[in-house]
Amino acid sequence: MTVGHRGASATRARVTVAVIVTLTLLLGLRLWVVEPxxxxxxxxxPTVLRGSIIFLLKTAPTADAFTPGRLAVFQNPKDGHTTIKRVIAVGGQRVDIRDAILYVDGVRVSEPFxxxxxxxGTYFGPVTVPAGHVFVLGDNRAVSIDSREFGAIPLENFDASLL
Structure with a gap:
């Protein structure tokens, strides 16, 4: 019986170590790699519904993260909250909205979303996006608070990419 008891203790110890290692890895993953x-x-x-869960890759965004049409996550300059919007234009581009139709550099942008x-009846601009900044809009333009209100977002406000 003594031998069987030692085997059970060793198994419990291995399970405990495995659980601790797993929890440590998950915590590290959550803190430094992925954030829901x-x-x-x-x-x-309708692209991202209220209540949806999105996952952020907590690494510095790559250059393609700022490609017009992509969704981006940034720190809102008004309140500091993490915000998701669509990239519309980058530094040097001109943005305007005429009767709800988006134009970038004078070219109509297709926005099926x-x-x-x-x-x-919505009008905005034209404005030129400053160098080192990104112009963002929400897909639900009727209610979105975006670059039309708070201006273009500095690149340093983007600290994560969407998975």
Whole structure:
């Protein structure tokens, strides 16, 4: 019986070590690599619904993260909250909205994810995006607080990429 008891203790010790290592790895992954966030607004509907969970890769964004059309996560300059919006233009490009239609550098942008009937009669700009900045808009333009209100976002405000 003594031999069987030692085997059970060794098994418990291995299981305990495995659980501690797993929890440590998961905590490290959560702190330094991937962060789940719950979307708390409807400014990106219908693309990202309120209550959706998105995962952020907590590494510095690559250059393609700022490609117009991509979704980006940044620190909102007004309140510091983590915010998700769509990249519309980068430094040096000109943005304007005429009767709800987006134009970048004078060229109409196709936006099948935007319900134009809800934002008919909307006008904005034109503005030129400063170097080192990104112009972002929400897909639900009727309710989105975005670069039309707080201006272009400095590149240093982007500290994560979407998975």
């Amino acid at each position: 966030l719950v979307v708390s607004s409807n400014s990106m509907e 935007v319900d134009h009937s809800r934002i008919d």
